[in-house]
Amino acid sequence: MFILNELQQDALLEIFNIGVGKAAAALSKMTSEEVLLSVPTLEFLEWEEAKAHLPGNGKVICGISQRFDGPFNTEAVLMFPEEKSLEIIRYILGVDSTLESLTEMEQEALCEIGNIVLNACMAPIADIFSAEFRATMPEYRSGTSEHVLSVDVEETNRVIMLMLVKLQMEKHEIEGYLAFLSVLPDIQRLTANVDRFISEFTK
């Protein structure tokens, strides 16, 4: 099993915390509401094991996923329960609709919201590592969290890094998640970057 030492784990969480803070600020600006953040959790698990740790309790959720390739590669996902995704998108767009699923236009808008939030998160992480991420186009997914946070079948027997942060918007009673998934050897590249970051302060 992949294990980080205490300082590596601490640094990794703190680096992502900075990104998550920027992402929350972007989401807060769009929704005009404070976004409460949980303390992030970080686990290294095999995919089969990780499935049991995913949020959502098997309910249908909507997610916007983007892959970021750079100093390390990660799949970043912003996700909400399906009915709350409708609420967020219609609030931001200022439209009133009784449709029970997202229209194509609303899915596109949700992708753009995800794009803004996820890039706000990854940009400061790139700055910390003095590097750059290339992002894929945001992809809309709907289904259980297992489906939304899917990893390649070839990679399912490999260790994944699963980082989760809960986002709460009290006014709209919305609870969502930011999730980051990386697989070996990306985790090792990430750890090497974290070690370089730590060494700058422990010379």
Next chain:
Amino acid sequence: MTSKTVLIVDDSRLSRMIIKALILEKYPEWVVMEATNADQTISLIGKITEPNLLTLDVNMPGMDGLSLVQVIRETWGNVPIVIMTANVQESVSRKCAEMNVGFVEKPITAESVAKALAYME
């Protein structure tokens, strides 16, 4: 500058290390104390003399940094407090202004620490 005491409250060991190193690099004679959460900070309040400055993280396990400000103020009414956080939402900086505490964005750099220390003046 005369010797001063700074209390750093942050659940991240690395953040505490960086803040402490940057302060002591500039002011080696200063005393820098650390607490990892609100409970530890509250237990220190009765044991130590009032520091010259507190830096607090917001997002910590247990009581968050903004709630901790109110508890600290009950004993140390006028101590300068600076929130050093990655949570850069306007609502957080607004609450800081309302509570009369400083607000400094992470990541921690020499500039951000200098900005935090300036709240003592």
